[in-house]
Amino acid sequence: MTQRDLTSARTASAVPAIALNGLSKRFRGSKGETVTAVDGIDLEIRPGEVVAFLGPNGAGKTTTIDMILGLTTPDAGTAVVFGSSPRDAARAGRIAAVMQTGGLLDDFTVGETVSTIAALHGRTADIGEVMARAEIAGLADRKVSRCSGGEQQRLKFALALLPDPDLIVLDEPTAGMDVESRRTFWAAMRADAQHGRTVLFATHYLEEADSFADRIVMIADGRVVADGSTAEIRARASRRIVSAVLDDDAVPGLMRVFPELQVTERRGGRLYLSLEDSDVLARHLLTSTRAREIEIASHNLEDAFVALTAHA
Numbered sequence: 311m312t313q314r315d316l317t318s319a320r321t322a323s324a325v326p327a328i329a330l331n332g333l334s335k336r337f338r339g340s341k342g343e344t345v346t347a348v349d350g351i352d353l354e355i356r357p358g359e360v361v362a363f364l365g366p367n368g369a370g371k372t373t374t375i376d377m378i379l380g381l382t383t384p385d386a387g388t389a390v391v392f393g394s395s396p397r398d399a400a401r402a403g404r405i406a407a408v409m410q411t412g413g414l415l416d417d418f419t420v421g422e423t424v425s426t427i428a429a430l431h432g433r434t435a436d437i438g439e440v441m442a443r444a445e446i447a448g449l450a451d452r453k454v455s456r457c458s459g460g461e462q463q464r465l466k467f468a469l470a471l472l473p474d475p476d477l478i479v480l481d482e483p484t485a486g487m488d489v490e491s492r493r494t495f496w497a498a499m500r501a502d503a504q505h506g507r508t509v510l511f512a513t514h515y516l517e518e519a520d521s522f523a524d525r526i527v528m529i530a531d532g533r534v535v536a537d538g539s540t541a542e543i544r545a546r547a548s549r550r551i552v553s554a555v556l557d558d559d560a561v562p563g564l565m566r567v568f569p570e571l572q573v574t575e576r577r578g579g580r581l582y583l584s585l586e587d588s589d590v591l592a593r594h595l596l597t598s599t600r601a602r603e604i605e606i607a608s609h610n611l612e613d614a615f616v617a618l619t620a621h622a
């Protein structure tokens with residue numbers, strides 16, 4: 311099969327790469343309380359999509375990923391990967407994962423590590439190509455223990471490529487890396503994804519999601535709080551915020567006029583409001599309410615992320 315055939319075969323399928331329905335998982339916390347880590351996630355990822363799972367610490371990203379990989383079973387709902395159970399998909403070599411920590415032997419060299427795993431998969435012919443794709447070709451003789459965090463993650467990425475999976479799942483693969491290492495890592499991943507592989511990665515770097523994903527799924531408190539193409543999320547996130555000194559009891563009336571209105575913050579008697587058309591909102595506040603000291607400000611992506619995830 312040529313590369314182009316492979317790409318179209320991978321992306322033409324009508325079967326979703328990942329289908330999550332009402333996916334939920336609870337844990338018992340340290341004081342015996344119930345922690346809802348994942349709270350009814352519905353999500354469909356199509357073959358060939360590069361999707362960022364974006365959320366703050368404790369949002370439920372790793373727990374969701376563990377269920378997609380079949381490492382944990384849901385308490386409610388289902389996770390289906392290429393029409394099969396996650397375990398069957400993993401057994402068939404269709405999923406590979408790059409996790410945050412662990413999984414490498416310190417005393418092996420990079421080359422030995424790749425050769426050993428390649429032999430297990432019966433893919434020794436692909437060693438050179440996989441090392442080049444993960445940008446570790448120059449590190450073959452280096453001991454794993456001597457590799458930087460970024461180099462070790464690229465090695466794990468190479469190992470994940472060996473079974474030639476249709477889906478790669480990466481859980482915060484660049485945590486702790488410097489900017490340059492992150493850039494090299496994502497350049498390698500992005501180049502590989504162009505061949506039609508489906509990629510799902512978890513991150514709490516908004517900038518990383520923005521630069522490397524086609525689609526961003528924002529998650530907070532175990533729920534999806536925003537889902538759209540990177541451009542849509544950017545547009546939504548970079549909305550202007552209208553703020554005014556206004557009584558709280560004015561909010562129900564505003565919500566009736568603008569059902570899409572979001573109250574992003576209340577601070578010192580001032581309400582911060584977000585609506586797609588900020589001019590319409592400002593005009594309404596001026597002409598039809600008792601709002602005073604109206605201000606319109608654009609907020610940056612980082613603020614928007616905090617606002618979206620903090621008010622899930």
Ligand SMILES: Nc1ncnc2c1ncn2[C@@H]1O[C@H](COP(=O)(O)OP(=O)(O)OP(=O)(O)O)[C@@H](O)[C@H]1O
Nearest residue numbers: 337338339345347366367368369370371372373374
């Ligand atoms: N095994 C467990 N036992 C108890 N609570 C857990 C367990 N695993 C996760 N949790 C809790 O579930 C919630 C979601 O955790 P999870 O690790 O999925 O979040 P995350 O988005 O991956 O966070 P991070 O970005 O910090 O890795 C958190 O409150 C966490 O403390």
